[in-house]
Amino acid sequence: MVATLPTDAAGTGSTASADRLGTLFDIHHPRLLRLARRLSRDADEARDLVQETFLRAARSPRSIPAGDAAEAWLVRVLVNIQRDAWRRRSTKKRLDPEGEAEAARPVAPDSEASFVAKSTVWRALERLAPRRRAVIVMYELEGVTIPSIAEQLGVSAVTVRWHLSMGRRELAAVIKGLEQ
């Protein structure tokens, strides 16, 4: 959920960096919200993810690179936050097998076939590691090129291709299972 702080809570910090962050938010929040939603289970989680990304930027303004690299930096932070959350959830699932069963429950059998297919693919997408999921989402849905994904995630193009290949293979296995 979005937490709102009163404006008068502002201390005597750097106004310049606050202004810069406000500008960065205005420019990049639509794209980050879309990406976060596609990497999250629901809208609330996506909002928290975006807010946490910008809060981290607010806490270390000197880390944010200048110019176009700022967007890549924000995307990288967002994906890393999601990775941390995913790891925590994975640990929790290992400790709580009932939660795992709940997450893996099949879609209701009386659903429409196309809805079943779509939701199953997205559910399978949820099970991918965040970086792999980010690669799939950025390439397949956002149309970002492989070199650009590599730059934004701070990995090599070879790694992006590998994640893309492995992710597609995992999702194709899910689709194949649906067709049978």
Added chain:
Amino acid sequence: MKDLKQLLVDGDPIAREPGMSDADVQAMRRTIVVEARRQPAPSPMSWWPRPLALGAALAACLVLGISIGMRLGDNASSIASSRAVVPSVRDVRRQLQMTSPGGTRIIWTFHQELDL
């Protein structure tokens, strides 16, 4: 892999969810800006503590190394001098005296270089 892409597009939550309202976006923006203002402004002198600390640590290591080296040197010379003061066993003249049954006394004096 067109099927996969099509399924992803069809099931994209962005297409079927309303998204954040302007009020929510502005609330999030305020939260972030307030957090940024809370952070202490970077001091213009904030660049120097790191190299200064590094230099101080190096100087401390150097002084420590020199003092330890000097102490070890003193100890070594004192040990050497103490060794010089203590008379060597080799300096002691050794004799072996025997008396034969006939009353003849035999005295052997060993050369100091001779190890027995």
